[in-house]
Amino acid sequence: MLLVLSLIVTFRYQAIKEAERYEMNNILSVVKKNIEQNLKNNYATLITLALSIDDSGQPKNFEEIAESLVSSYKNIDAVQLVPDGIIKMTYPLKGNEAATGLDILNNPLHRKAALKAIKSKAIYFSGPVELKQGGLGVVGRLPIFKKGKFWGFSAVIIRFNNFIKSTGIDTFGENNYYFQLSKVNPLTKKTEFFLSNKTDFSKKYYKTVDIPEGDWKLYIISKKENHFFDLLPISTIGFLLSLLCGLFIYTLLKRPSELQNLIEVQTKKLTKSEFLFKSIFENAGLGIFHTNTITGKFIDANDKICQLLGYTLEEIKEMDYISITHPVDIQQDLDYMEKLKNGEIKQFSMEKRYFHKNGDIIWVSITVSPLWEKNETPNHHIAIVEDISARKEAQDALLESKQKIKDLIDSIDGIVWEGDSIEPGITYISKKSEAILGYTPEEWTSDEMFWRNIIHPEDRDWVIEYSTNAAKYRKPFDQEYRMITKNGNTVWVRDLVSIYTVDEERIRYRGILIDITKSKQFEIDLNNSLKLVTEQNKRLLNFSHIVSHNLRSHTSNIQSLISLIEMSEDEKEQNELLGLLKSVSETLNKTMENLNEVVSIQTDINPIIEKLNLNKYITKTQEILHSQITKNNVIINNTITDDVHIQFNPAYLESVLLNFISNAIRYRHPERVPEIKLSYYTEDNYQILEIKDNGIGIDLKKNGKKLFGLYKTFTKNPESRGIGLFITKNQIDALNGKIEVESNLNEGTTFKIYFSHATKENLHH
Incomplete structure (x- = not known):
């Protein structure tokens, strides 16, 4: 019996450690996802700020955009534009005045993180660091390149306390675990810890994950030194059972008169064992139901269940599991129970919703196991219940955040798209494509050659060659070309493309296609008008020279002849001069007719064709x-x-x-x-x-x-x-x-x- 006890204790210890590891992994995963989601919200903010900068490098509507972003993402304390590495614009400015003018590329606390963001051409989060405006904070920076040259950064600032609060660390493991966050100091090269309780935990049981966006390590540490008290009840019970077995054998060898004494001793011990079992049932960390399988009514429940649902034990014993289950989940629960009673499954687990006494909905994970032996009629079963409402809320928040990002992308006045070097073609495109070009996102992603096929034939070869060369050297690019819409029209687009390195073999493309047809047409019309005006000016200048020269010659001749006539006293000479004057006058009239014909040609705007x-x-x-x-x-x-x-x-x-x-x-x-x-x-x-x-x-x-x-x-x-x-x-x-x-x-x-x-x-x- 002691040998069996040893095996049971060993298995129990392994089960406790596995449960602890599983729980720590789950909590760590949720916290990491919360951090990643927090950072992804910041990605949208940084990209939106970057898109507010036009081709000349001038920010547009910074205050309006920054106010909208800070109000949309409550965890962000401030946003900045940092041209050439110098903080120029901050929103809100109040409380952040001290940061204005800070040259982060020449500041020891910020230089290394800023250079790393420029080198990777991707968002990088530095900190926690002491902020110029005071306090500890996390700073995310996105390097911005215009026409292939580094422009500066868009940045977000998150107070460290707000950052930790948004991760949900304060809501997990209050009794059994605590967290720690570390990072290697870029100046001292030593690991620094930023959360409270900085005592050495190297000898304790802990789990860790890396957060590459900020080169952080996140730890979850078990507060338990050992699991002695977890193993004590089963060890005690097992030892008592072993002792009882020995005493039973011993008693069989004793006189019948001693049998009664043994029975009394056993009765006391059984009572004590029952008390121990009851204590374990009542004080378990998870909720436990003991249920009648046939009627579905609760036979018993521990205190954890009463706390979870808000009912007293007496009230629970008057209820069944159907009455507290959400109507949407009832059929699935009944289907599983039917399979359990028919012997098709040995146990089952599912996520479902319970109604609290006050009407609130609680998400739980339940594991149901039968309490009948094989070939016996199903009678009782036990259900272990874990509250997962916090995890579900985190999942819902993550989905809501994803939807916000999608709505933000769909609201941009351009087609946002993404591609991958491993998977040819477009892997994602926003719904704006349907409004601008007429093609649905499904049409784009179903054919890897779709983008190439709808480029205007006259532009296709050079656009593909230019894009391929830019991707080869992993440089962002900006190009203008024509595309054919679904209804056959031609649209001019501007394609702004950023390239992100995933690893040595893989890169990701992200871009935005902006409809510039109107501006292109305006440019063409303007050039045509300029050409027409220039030509008309040349003709006008030439004509003015002609008129000036020819009319001046004739008027000069007429003036000279009139002077000679006035000076002459000889009637014959005067008649000859008058004849010459008539000839010059006729020549002038002919010249005027010729000039009039030229004017009629040049001023006939709409000649008959x-x-x-x-x-x-x-x-x-x-x-x-x-x-x-x-x-x-x-x-x-x-x-x-x-x-x-x-x-x-x-x-x-x-x-x-x-x-x-x-x-x-x-x-x-x-x-x-x-x-x-x-x-x-x-x-x-x-x-x-x-x-x-x-x-x-x-x-x-x-x-x-x-x-x-x-x-x-x-x-x-x-x-x-x-x-x-x-x-x-x-x-x-x-x-x-x-x-x-x-x-x-x-x-x-x-x-x-x-x-x-x-x-x-x-x-x-």
Whole structure:
């Protein structure tokens, strides 16, 4: 019996240690999750602050954003922007004035942590450290890079007391455990402990976890020196049973008269054993129900159960487990009980909800074991109950925090996304994608090539190459490109991408796609307007020079002639001078007509554009110039087919053809038969009419820049006025066309007239 007792005590000791280890691990895990969740809330705060800084490095709406963040996350005491490592902006400023102007990159307490954040390009939490504004605190910093260069930090400050309070350490293990938090001091290289009760616990039983975000170690330490008192009841009972067994054997060998004495002794000992069992039942750390399996009514319950539910023992004995179970959990409980009674399972555990006497809901974990032997009719069972309400609240808080982060991401005016180097494609994308591009998050994540496929074909190759190179060197990048929406439209986006190193083999991408279509269109319209205004200014300046020069010449001549007339006394001389004055006046009138024609071309904002048959107008021009063509034996070789049409103004086309063909006749070579060749072809966005002659040619090196100037002539031909090419050039320019010329002296000239394919709407625009 003593040997069996030893085995039982050994197993009991192992069970107690395992239960203690399991409980410590659970508590440590919950506290760690609380810390991690706290830090994740800070991640959202830091990223939101970083996104408030525009491309020029200027913060936007810092006070408004900071106030919203501090009010949303109650555990945060202050937020900061730290350009170039110097604290410039703090919210709230009151109480934190002393920190303003602190250069953390040159401060021994903060430098190492700040450099570590810059090197890793990720959020890093330093501390607990003595804050410049007083007190102990934890500081989280996110390095910010703009256009590949370090800008500074966004930072959050959490008072150490608030940080510890948010972890939930104060609510766990008040009787059996205590916590400790440590970190290696970057200056002294020694481990420092920050929580109360800093006595040496190296010889005690403890568990620890690492918190890499701040290089901390979190410890949970058992207050128990040993488990002597936990093992005392079963050891005592076992020893008594062994002694009773020995006495029983001894008694069998005694006289019957001694049997009665032994019975009395055994009765006393059994009474004492029953008392010990009752003590264990009443003082257990977990709640215990003794229940009638058939009726479901409670037979007995310990004090822990009474404290948990708020009922007295007498009230509990009048109840059954169905009456205190939440309606949602009843069916699952009944299903398990049915399987237990049928022998399908040996015991079961589940999480369920009980109703407290005051109406509150309590989450518990129960383990139910039968008290009947195999093949016996089910009668009684026992249920061990553990209160897990605090753990459930922590889980609910974690889910709520995750939902807040998701809502914050969905509220950003851009598409937030995440990718992974191990898993190709997009692993997460916010719902904003559906509003901006029309694609659901499921469409993005179901196809690893989805992002590549919806990039505009003209941008796809360079965007992929640029992104791949940036990822190769693990550098954040910022690029603008076009994407195709679900309905086929084109949207300009700006892609801001940060790269986070998970380990040597794995990196994670996080970015935000911002719709910049309106700003891009504004930029294009602005450039077009600038180009148009510049061109109009050039024309206006050129025209002003022409008007100034020509009118000044005529008015000067008129003034001189009037002076001569006034000075002359000879009537014949006066008549001659009046004749000259009339000639100059007629020339001035002709000049004004020419200038008026130029003005009408340049001020005709919306010239009539029609689809014109080119050969029809060429034939009409030949009819007008018939006498000149016949007189000079001109050969016209027209290779243009009758189906060629161009978009142009009818009057302008007549003027263009008449000027170029008449010039080819006028400047014919005297030693050979004049020949004019007309041909047509297309190139890019232009329809090209080519007019080639074998005339006297033009010295382009000498006169090329003045070729289309007003009143510029290059021959002694008396018919040359220097107005035709100028007007023709203005007519073609007005309709987005252009003219190119090739010529050699004594060989001939080729004019290429480029007609634009553009529509009326584009021309007007």
